[in-house]
Amino acid sequence: MTATLRLFLAAAMARTYPRVAWLFRSNSWMIQETVLPVLAVAAFAYAYRAMNAPPAYTGFLVLGAAMTTFWLNVLWGMGAQLYWERDNGNLELYVMSPAPLMAILTGMALGGMTTTLVRATAITLAGVWLFEVPIQPSSWGLLGLGFVLTLAALYGLGMLLASLFLMWGRGAWHWVSLLQEPVYLLSGTNFPITVFPRLLALVASVIPLTLGMDAMRQVLFRTPGVLAVGIELSVLALLAVVFFVVARWALRYLERRAREEGRLSVRWQ
């Protein structure tokens, strides 16, 4: 048991390393990954100002921009990553090794969270400073818990998507592309989800990003949300567990099927 856990951690840390190394070695990323999202926020922020919207709305925008970076990382840095790993020949080395694929995915998630956290922090600081966002959290603890649970649920979903990519390759690519824009809308990246009809808001709450942002906005700006913060955090915790368990099962099942169908080492498909 100890040896298994040690191997899991060693493999996860090893897979985290390339992403963290990228953070320090890729020089242009900070400009590309922070300035451009802040410009997108600026467009909406000035529109809200022109409409005399409450200042909290600008805060929604900044938080939305920061959290969206995690969603993009989950889609392309987690979901599609096994597809890339297969294409460059790393996947077969991972599958052939004694390390479980879940450890590799955990490493990708930890690495992705680290790099995206830096990016999200930069966006938040720039946004708060430029647009004078009024931050008055009701509880820093709840805010932190909401953030951690949102990331856990998001990256659990990412692991699930990764297992689908393992099986469907390019096919899954199209599905994930299709997910990207509707999720921007349904998660309320640029506006409070409460503007939706109640039923639509509840349906949209299945997306961890929606619930997480709604909970954090309630705590940060003391605005009303779709559900009470406690309920939203509980659902997020449940989603995290469900996604993780389903991802683990799906990964095993789809790895077995991929072995049977010869898809683990077939590239460019």
Next chain:
Amino acid sequence: MHPPAIRTHRLTRTYRQPRSRRWPWSPPAPPGGAADREFVALNDVSLEVQPGELFGLLGPNGAGKTTLIKILTTLLAPTSGTAEVDGLDVVQHAAAIRPRINMVSGGESSGYGILNVRENLWLFARIYGVPTPVAYERMERMLAVVGLTDQATSRISYLSTGQRQKMNFCRGFITDPKILFLDEPTLGLDVTSARAIRAFLRQWMKEKPERTLLLTTHYMAEAEELCDRVAIIDHGRVLACDTPANLKRQVQKYPLYELQLAPGTNGWQSLSQLPGVHQTAATTTPTTVELKVALTQESVIAAVVQALVATGCHILTLKKVEPTLEDVFIELVGHSLQDDASANTPARPALGEQ
């Protein structure tokens, strides 16, 4: 009693390419119509490799070598038959097999370009649970073997194809596998590096006698030099499996000698009448007569020499022609590895076929 390092029994692998349906509601293919296409990559392959053996797998492109390796490394499931590695079934006990094996494929592009050589090797050692100090110790040895120590801190995105191949070669050994699969390990390497790698392989096998190595290669000389036994595989079937010496013996039915004679005499023409001479063939050049003589038994060569001298022939050189593994391959497959894309390669001249 140790189980065989590798054992396959009637192993078959079929790839099925489904007929694509344009829409989910498109009708399926009619029975006997344009149905799923099937390709048999391995057909009823039974092999046994003992612990400590350096076993070679030779075959043209598409023969099934890589498919066999992928099954043995738990990356691919067999369609039927069984495969065992270190006594464990590749389907039932894949997790137990994985810590014992590793694989290096020629021309693979694995690794992360943002990391340097050492960091990449460290990463792939850690997923096997190799402690960092041990990984670094093995790494330094392997980098020295392949002559990559100077590039150890270079990002792999800056390496040449050959240097990346060397790094991948190192990766296979850093986990100290009990059974190692090398799929064209010297592909694209310069002569000096390939020689250093072959020398290292022999040394590596000597260090721990229980280690087993399965090698596929396009270089016949490499297989001949390294392998204890060789299997020749084509169209998914094993055509022959034995030691290189036995395989060559099978293919050479008659001892063959090659003589160079000074020009000007024709005494060699009556040689085919001599008892014990199976066949002769000669090529005349302005400076020599190249004569090939196939004998029914070795001892007849003395009589051949005497007969040539008696008829006034001046023998410049005399050598026994040993068949190569290439000859065995051509005999079994019908063409050489170099021109395996050409299915209609003509057979060799009569004497060469021995």
